Amino acid sequence: MQLIVLAHDIHFLRHLRNDVLRDTHPNDVKCLKLKAVTNRYSSFDDIDMDNECESAYFKSHRLLEEYRAGNATSSMEVARSIRPMLEGYLHRRFPGLINGGLLFGQVIELINNAVTPCPLIFAQNITHELNEINRYAGQYHHDTNPAADQVEVVDSELLSFVDRAVNVVHAGAV
Structure with a gap:
């Protein structure tokens, strides 16, 4: 048949x-x-x-994991995938609580300003790490840096921030 x-x-x-x-x-x-x-x-x-069929979150996560495994892809594409991966993680961890139109820094601020009984308070333990990752990853995005295309990607630095971002997702903490 x-x-x-x-x-x-x-x-x-x-x-x-x-x-x-x-x-x-x-x-x-x-x-x-x-x-x-x-x-x-x-x-x-x-x-x-x-x-x-994979979503932007899963694509970003896959790119970061492939980079960690040593499968070379575009370093710039990997650098630009850090924030979408973390945003996707937070949207899935807190469905309906984070507006999809917010920039990553605004999401972190929303979490920092959350008060009980809002479940976002359970992510306040990672906002310092998220801010540090955002400062690094933001330089590769045009919404925060008009000259993003001219920023050099240093692979050792990128790997460190990729590891940090994936660890936030896997551990849910720092």
Whole structure:
């Protein structure tokens, strides 16, 4: 038996693939995408649906973990992924309590100003670390530094701040 499913919605396809994989060996499922080739023709190519569907938070987290593991990616892209990863962590740790339009420094300020019974008080123990990480990572973002593209990334310094950011997420403390 063979089943071929074509769709424009990759999230639907990922859910379908996951449902099929519950009862099927992974080698029995092949996920492909159409890609443009020469002379305006199309061909098939492999697709990693999990990477294609990942949120900005998970993409940032993956980039930082890959960098920590020594898998070289763009140092600038890694530096620019620190804040979105921490913002995503805080949004998931405190759903509905942090407005998505706030800059990272404003999020830290919101946490610092929280009072009981607001659950944000449970993150006040990490705001000093978040501020230090933000001071470093902010230099690579245009919202806080118009010359962000000209800032040199020093890999040893970047690795230190990547480690610190990931440790905040994993430990929930400093």
